[in-house]
Amino acid sequence: MRKCRYENLIDDYLFGRLSKEKREEFEEHLFNCPRCFEETKERNELILVVKDKGDSIFKDIRIEEEAKSRVSEKIFGFLSPKPLISAATTAALVLIIVFGIIPNVTHKTPEFIVSDDAVRGGSITLISEAIPSEFKWEALGEDIVYKVFIYNDELLWEKSTKNNYISLPEKIKAKMTPGKSYSWQVKAFSSQGTLISASSKVQFTWQNIN
Amino acid sequence: MKKKDNSYDIEKITAEYRPLVTFKVKKSIGAHTPEWEDIVNEIMLNAIEKIKSGQFKGDSSVGTFIYTITRRRIVDYIRRKKKIAVKYLPDSDPFPDPHEQIEDKERAELLAKKLEELKPKYKTILYLYYYKDLSRKEVAKRLGISPRNVSERVHYAQKLLRKLMKK
Numbered sequence: 001m002r003k004c005r006y007e008n009l010i011d012d013y014l015f016g017r018l019s020k021e022k023r024e025e026f027e028e029h030l031f032n033c034p035r036c037f038e039e040t041k042e043r044n045e046l047i048l049v050v051k052d053k054g055d056s057i058f059k060d061i062r063i064e065e066e067a068k069s070r071v072s073e074k075i076f077g078f079l080s081p082k083p084l085i086s087a088a089t090t091a092a093l094v095l096i097i098v099f100g101i102i103p104n105v106t107h108k109t110p111e112f113i114v115s116d117d118a119v120r121g122g123s124i125t126l127i128s129e130a131i132p133s134e135f136k137w138e139a140l141g142e143d144i145v146y147k148v149f150i151y152n153d154e155l156l157w158e159k160s161t162k163n164n165y166i167s168l169p170e171k172i173k174a175k176m177t178p179g180k181s182y183s184w185q186v187k188a189f190s191s192q193g194t195l196i197s198a199s200s201k202v203q204f205t206w207q208n209i210n
Numbered sequence: 211m212k213k214k215d216n217s218y219d220i221e222k223i224t225a226e227y228r229p230l231v232t233f234k235v236k237k238s239i240g241a242h243t244p245e246w247e248d249i250v251n252e253i254m255l256n257a258i259e260k261i262k263s264g265q266f267k268g269d270s271s272v273g274t275f276i277y278t279i280t281r282r283r284i285v286d287y288i289r290r291k292k293k294i295a296v297k298y299l300p301d302s303d304p305f306p307d308p309h310e311q312i313e314d315k316e317r318a319e320l321l322a323k324k325l326e327e328l329k330p331k332y333k334t335i336l337y338l339y340y341y342k343d344l345s346r347k348e349v350a351k352r353l354g355i356s357p358r359n360v361s362e363r364v365h366y367a368q369k370l371l372r373k374l375m376k377k
Contacts (some may be wrong), residue, residue, distance in 0.1 A: 031273035
């Protein structure tokens, strides 16, 4: 069976990457092409299951990845400031890192995995801080209420704020396990409570080097 | 869509387009919005009324006609709700919406099980592309294949899952 030219747009449509005109053209097509609608519905279902149950579905791949990351963590461990390291050594390390002699050391705590198109369907840009005690995102305007969600397999914590940053309470941090993957998401609401925009869930791993 | 007497088959139209309207409404206003079902009912009733009364003259396809009604109704709903934040109109289509879940839980469980059974080649691509949210380019770079190959592999994985789900 010949492939419909709209099939290539399914992912872009689902992740909100199409322009308004393209999106409407695609949607009109869905209403006229049962095959593309079935395909889109099926893909939507697949992505929802992957997002919802991915932790267990990809357990083996994740274990493999974590093992790899532990190896780099060990290497990085030498660079972490410890009480016995003298101030001079620390200063020297800072200089080394700042001047890029070791430019490829990217293992910070925690590691946020933010790709070019990770922010989807909205106008919020997620800006991660090196330390997960604070989460920041780009402000959308005045009178906006942001709702921040932290997920493990399920929703771990949610909190509303009018600021474009939020701190994690200690009791939530205590619930988080080093090495495990979490994700966070921000939704923006108007002062009347209407959803204006939502970021995608962005993953991060809490990597305890202390 | 038409019966022998040239009138529109309303039952058939409802059966075919209600899932489409539901999909679009939920996607646009969020599956967690309790009004979604009322809006779907309203759109379908409106469309059927217009078809029955002859206001729909067949200038476009039935699909395009129902899509136009759906889109207008959603814009209207969001406009009314978002008087303050007008610049973000017409809709933000958040995806994946964490509140949206597959209605059929058993089906979701089965799909998860089948996903686990996939060959590493396909499982890895779904892991990187959908679970880790990497772009097509990044996935391609990681696996040493072309971005086009990424799409093809995802498409093939979906095809395999479809087969496995039917077994």
